[in-house]
Amino acid sequence: MMKGAFEVHGALDLIQTHDQWDFNPIGFAPSVGHHSPANPTTLMRPTAVDVRYSHELSEWMEQVVKNLSEPSPEVPPVENGEWRPRKSARRDYGGVDININGEDDLHWVGHHQNSSENMGKGLSRLxxxxxxxxxxxxECAVAISVDNLxxxxxMLLELTQMASPYGPSCAERVVxxxxxxxxxxVMNSWLGICSPLITHKAVLGAFHVFNNIAPFIKFAHFTSNQAILxxxxxxxxxxxxxxxxxxxLQWPALFHILATRIEGPPYVRMTGVGSSLDVLEETGRQLSCFAKRLGxxxxFHPIAKKFGDVDISMVQVRRxxxxxxxxxxxxxxxxxxxxxxxxxLIxxxxxxxxxxxxxxxxHVGTFLDRFVGSLHYYSTIFDSLGASLPCDDPSRHRVEHCLLSREINNILAIGGPARSGEDKFGSxxxxLARHGFTQVGMSGNSMAQAQLILNMFPPSHGYTIHQGDGTLxxxxxxxxxxxxxAWTCNSFR
Structure with a gap:
């Protein structure tokens, strides 16, 4: 086993090749075979224990998103990407009736009269x-959306006195x-665009911790490695x-499998794109050392650029x-x-x-669109961490503070074409489909890899896998x- 950032564990040997003759590879954990492939869209849930953790915040926000996604009969027309201000407004947020008053406040008319009834159970958990x-x-998001700074x-001064990132509840930490x-x-709106500096060491360290305490990063690495293999x-x-x-972090696992192929290892070149040349060079050294140990x-070729600024001349493509x-x-x-x-470039x-x-x-839409979507998304992630780790766990706080908080800030404080000047795709x-690429269905082996990742976490943690429409x-x-x-160029079809 190599010292340093990269280690090879026994689980990595479970990445399997998938050939055109429907060869059934061995080496998967027995639990994988319990799921019938007859219905690929079946929601894959852990079966050992009934999951009953009360996801207080994410359930409440799910109802809020549903309410906001349904048009109100009295919602005013859109002006310049934001709702037209009216003198007063009311809106039912999942059973909480909000009154918003003021000359510059957004006019939202309350509806969903039975929201309180529908959300009674969820609201009782908060x-x-x-x-x-x-x-x-x-209410604060509404005020910001109409520039009532x-x-x-x-309201922000009040919130900062009421909510702490060290709070015992997920709701308080998210807020x-x-x-x-x-x-x-608000500060950026008064002073102009303010782009915070990124501390690469802190972010990368927290990313590594996130990889250890939750399945999300491992899921991305293992399923992608399977498709590439x-x-x-x-x-x-x-x-x-x-x-x-x-x-x-994901590439040593793939290297390990490529190095042990029956037909022998391929000659591997890698181009790594990133914002820090120092980080890229260190990553290249680690990967080169690992590949050498495997024979x-x-x-490795580093490109210290934003991926949106990379052009084909920077990438050494060989025949x-x-x-x-x-x-x-x-x-x-x-x-x-x-x-x-x-x-x-692709x-x-x-x-x-x-x-x-x-x-x-x-990442598209008005500020209010991004606010509601991101609040629903991150409330779910915070709840998932809260289901497995206590509120005073240092790893949990490190991930929330160095990763999730930064993502929330970039979406709300920096994000949006008017601020960054960048056009983002909704999907x-x-x-990719519109530009002529063809989707390659994620194979049964990719699903097996995802299930193996899930098996590393107790069923009570509540993580789920769904396979359908060629995706995982x-x-x-x-x-x-x-x-x-996974996708491919039409020339390879």
């Missing part, structure tokens, strides 16, 4: 303090981080292009290589470059396989959080 915090946070600032992001939004079947020269390589020929492009998307960066430029590369792992979170899967989705309870898919 104490009075949590409900008052969420209600005030929603003085009123928003007043604390959202209030911080919205305070940055299948695309590299019997190929002797391969080129992996990672659009956001960070520490390269595998390997080259005879099979190209794989990998992209694990997240919201850790305040600016990444326009999505259309990234799409153009088109020019003509890869055999594209492995894409997306957050099920929209990368839709755009990992979520918590009924909420999908990450979706993995």
């Amino acid at each position: 104490d009075e303090h949590g409900l008052s915090l969420l209600t005030l946070l929603l 003085s009123e928003a600032n007043r 604390a981080y959202f209030a911080k992001a919205m305070a940055s939004r 299948e695309a590299f079947h019997q190929q002797d020269r391969v080129h992996i292009i990672d659009l956001d390589i960070m520490q390269g 595998m020929s390997f080259e 005879g290589e099979i190209v794989a492009v990998h992209w694990l998307q997240h919201s850790l960066y305040d600016a990444t470059g326009p999505d259309w430029k990234t799409m153009r 088109e020019q590369l003509g890869p055999r396989v594209i492995t894409l792992v997306e957050q099920d979170l929209a 990368w899967r839709m755009e 989705r990992l979520g918590w309870k009924e909420t999908s959080l990450y979706t993995a898919s």
Whole structure:
């Protein structure tokens, strides 16, 4: 076993090749075979224990999202991307009737008369303090959406005194981080765009911790590695292009399998894209050392750029290589470059396989759209961490503070085309299909890899896997959080 960032564990040997003759590989854990492949869209749930954890915040927010997604008969028309202000407003947030008054407040007319009845059970799981915090946070978002900054600032001052990121409830912790992001939004609106500096060491360290305490990162790595392994079947020269390589945690697992192929290891080249040259060079050294220990020929080329600013001239594409492009998307960066430029690069590369792992979170729309969507999304993640770790757990706080808080800030305080100047796709899967790429269904072996990851966490933690439409989705309870898919150029069909 190698010392340092990369280690090979026995579970890595379970990544299997998938050939065209429907060969049934051995080596999977017995529990994988319990799930019948006859219905690929079946929700895969842990069966050992009935999951009963009360996901207080995410359930409440799910009802809020449903309420906000249904049009109100008295909602005013849109002006310049935001709702037209009216003098007063009322809205039912999942059973909490909010009154908003003032000349510049948003006009929302309350509806869903039975919301309180529908959400009675969910609301009972939130104490009075949590409900008052969420209600005030929603009112503050409305004020920000119509540029009523003085009123928003007043509410933010109140929120910062009421909510702590160290609070015992998920609701209080989420509100604390959202209030911080919205305070940055208000300050940016007064002073202009403010882009916070990224502390790479802190972010990468927290990312590694997140990989250890939750299945999301492992899910992205193992399912993508399986799809890439299948695309590299019997190929002797391969080129992996990672659009956001960070520490390269997922690649030793793939290298280990490639190095032990019956036909021998391929010659592997890797291009790693990232914002820090120092981090890229260290990642390259670690991967090169690991490949050497495995007896595998390997080259690493760093590109210290935003992936949206990379053009084809920066990538050394060689004739005879099979190209794989990998992209694990997240919201850790305040600016990444326009999505259309990234799409153009992928088109020019003509890869055999594209492995894409997306957050099920929209980065488009008005501030209020992004606020509601991200509050629902991150409340679910906070609840998932709260289901498995106590409130004073240092690893949990490190992930919430260094990763999740930063993502929330980038979505609310920095995000939006008007602020970053970047056009974002609503769905990368839709755009890939529109640009002529063909989806490759995630194989049964990829599903097996995902299930193996899930088996590493007790059923009581509430994580779920869903396979359908050629994708794999990992979520918590009924909420999908990450979706993995694979694509290919039409020339390889």
